[in-house]
Amino acid sequence: MIDIIDLLEVHADFIASLHRIRIAVMDRKMATAAAELAWLRPALTEHIKGEETLLFPWYEDEDVPANGSKRAIARDHRMLEKHLQVSLQDRGPIALADDLTRFAGLVEHHNERESRFFKPRLDQVIPADEKRKILAWFEASIAALPPVSAPADDDPAPIGPVPGDSLARCRFDLATGGGSPEQITALPVTETKAIRLRDRAAAHLEHGDRLAAYDDLRLLSLFEHRQT
Ligand SMILES: [Fe+2]
Numbered sequence: 001m002i003d004i005i006d007l008l009e010v011h012a013d014f015i016a017s018l019h020r021i022r023i024a025v026m027d028r029k030m031a032t033a034a035a036e037l038a039w040l041r042p043a044l045t046e047h048i049k050g051e052e053t054l055l056f057p058w059y060e061d062e063d064v065p066a067n068g069s070k071r072a073i074a075r076d077h078r079m080l081e082k083h084l085q086v087s088l089q090d091r092g093p094i095a096l097a098d099d100l101t102r103f104a105g106l107v108e109h110h111n112e113r114e115s116r117f118f119k120p121r122l123d124q125v126i127p128a129d130e131k132r133k134i135l136a137w138f139e140a141s142i143a144a145l146p147p148v149s150a151p152a153d154d155d156p157a158p159i160g161p162v163p164g165d166s167l168a169r170c171r172f173d174l175a176t177g178g179g180s181p182e183q184i185t186a187l188p189v190t191e192t193k194a195i196r197l198r199d200r201a202a203a204h205l206e207h208g209d210r211l212a213a214y215d216d217l218r219l220l221s222l223f224e225h226r227q228t
């Protein structure tokens with residue numbers, strides 16, 4: 001690494017980690033998800049600390065749009081810290097899957113925010129030797145973490161009561177490793193937008209993208225609730 005913008009590669013690691021957590025949760029492999037989260041928590045917390053202590057002092061944001069300002073970045077950081085406190089226990093499968101969907105959306109959004117103004121601009125102002133020191137700190141903070149150790153015998157957690165409503169049932173099934181494209185296609189929706197979301201969810205599942213299918217059903221659910 002020689003450029004601050006390369007730190008976006010670390011973001012990709014966070015996104016991948018969160019992806020593994022979401023898949024493990026849907027497979028009801030809660031100990032695997034917990035092991036991954038035990039890595040992500042300190043990794044992302046340290047990353048945020050590094051950005052605010054080592055990078056913020058270099059960032060002149062007076063002429064960048066408000067959504068690229070230090071304030072906006074710090075606001076994302078506080079929300080990310082809150083999401084990191086997500087409890088894998090004590091929530092039903094739909095609530096937990098929704099929490100993780102929102103978390104993943106914020107990580108993507110934050111990545112976008114930092115890649116547009118924050119990091120390109122830092123590369124213009126931070127001298128090379130200072131950059132090297134800063135990047136070494138970031139690398140060391142990740143290298144210091146113990147690797148993820150998922151248990152080999154992670155038996156799927158019990159599922160609990162299933163909801164009666166057909167859309168909630170579909171989301172529940174997807175969130176617990178079940179569901180089928182046919183089940184989604186059979187959902188009784190009438191609005192054009194709802195039909196589009198439903199069919200896109202079914203297509204995602206058809207292609208094996210369970211997370212994208214879940215996210216579309218979540219949007220469909222929000223849409224349907226707005227309708228009633
Ligand atoms: Fe970052």
Ligand SMILES: [Fe+2]
Nearest residue numbers: 048051110114
């Ligand atoms: Fe950040």
